[in-house]
Amino acid sequence: MKNRKKQQRLSIGLLTSVLVLIVALIGIFAVKMVESRQNANRVDLTPTATPAPAASSKPAADTSSKPAEDVSSAKVPTPVPTETPASSSAVAETETPTPVPTEPPADVKIICIDPGHETTQITDPEPMAPGSQEMKPGVTSGTEGVASGKTEYQVNLEVSLLLRDLLESRGYQVVMTRTVNDVRLSNIDRAKIATEANADLFIRIHCNGLENPDINGVLCYGPTEANPYLSQEVIAGSRRLCQLLRDNQSAVTGQKALDNLFEDNMTGINWATMPVSIVEMGFMTNAQEDLFMASAEGQQAIATGLANSF
Numbered sequence: 101m102k103n104r105k106k107q108q109r110l111s112i113g114l115l116t117s118v119l120v121l122i123v124a125l126i127g128i129f130a131v132k133m134v135e136s137r138q139n140a141n142r143v144d145l146t147p148t149a150t151p152a153p154a155a156s157s158k159p160a161a162d163t164s165s166k167p168a169e170d171v172s173s174a175k176v177p178t179p180v181p182t183e184t185p186a187s188s189s190a191v192a193e194t195e196t197p198t199p200v201p202t203e204p205p206a207d208v209k210i211i212c213i214d215p216g217h218e219t220t221q222i223t224d225p226e227p228m229a230p231g232s233q234e235m236k237p238g239v240t241s242g243t244e245g246v247a248s249g250k251t252e253y254q255v256n257l258e259v260s261l262l263l264r265d266l267l268e269s270r271g272y273q274v275v276m277t278r279t280v281n282d283v284r285l286s287n288i289d290r291a292k293i294a295t296e297a298n299a300d301l302f303i304r305i306h307c308n309g310l311e312n313p314d315i316n317g318v319l320c321y322g323p324t325e326a327n328p329y330l331s332q333e334v335i336a337g338s339r340r341l342c343q344l345l346r347d348n349q350s351a352v353t354g355q356k357a358l359d360n361l362f363e364d365n366m367t368g369i370n371w372a373t374m375p376v377s378i379v380e381m382g383f384m385t386n387a388q389e390d391l392f393m394a395s396a397e398g399q400q401a402i403a404t405g406l407a408n409s410f
């Protein structure tokens with residue numbers, strides 16, 4: 101009997117050890133999973149980081165409209181970039197990962213936020229890129245809300261100020277290109293402010309506009325992989341930044357994540373000296389999205405989403 105009891109105790113002890121080992125292994129696996137998810141949502145500007153969306157992206161925008169601040173308001177259609185098919189009808193939804201709050205990455209300390217446009221457009225031309233012969237207006241007038249009646253430059257500034265506050269509360273140093281609407285800053289001026297501030301990232305805040313009132317959703321503009329004016333490091337960082345900003349905004353606001361667009365004819369991108377992205381927060385030509393972007397709740401949600409990228 102004694103021996104059998106001893107044996108029983110021995111096997112119970114053995115069983116307990118095995119169970120403890122299994123629980124420990126599950127624990128380690130769970131921690132690894134969380135770590136890898138956090139890394140996936142963190143800004144990593146190394147060129148080998150998660151690749152930006154495929155070059156075969158379909159456009160959400162008809163480039164003859166005013167999808168971004170750098171696109172000329174002239175009637176001449178903007179050249180269609182090689183990565184952008186001509187159709188404007190297709191608006192693809194993409195996966196939107198849930199954002200994971202992260203500590204500020206060590207390599208990003210200073211962020212320059214550029215609220216797009218200003219009270220009066222600047223028609224004086226300026227070179228589209230360093231050394232380029234192609235001239236574009238200093239700053240276009242932007243779009244406006246079909247339902248809210250707000251101007252794009254107003255909404256851009258309101259969200260930018262909320263984003264500034266959130267990023268500062270998370271320990272970043274934020275430099276604003278403007279904090280009021282009545283300024284005179286061309287797109288080159290804005291890029292130079294980011295460079296002079298020694299910013300690690302340059303985030304440009306805009307709203308979209310199209311003739312089709314049904315199109316809605318968030319997307320970002322960045323450089324193509326072959327942009328001749330930017331370094332490979334800046335290009336890769338910019339494309340990664342586009343993905344992060346779009347996905348994190350969409351995850352918080354529930355807006356559609358549209359395919360990001362990559363073009364090399366945007367003055368404020370080509371003159372940048374650090375990773376840069378133009379966030380098109382939504383369409384002011386879509387009544388529902390316009391009212392969302394004009395509301396305090398909508399703006400807070402957008403700013404929170406964008407700030408979750410860091």
Ligand SMILES: [Zn+2]
Binds near residue numbers: 168242252308
């Ligand atoms: Zn704009």
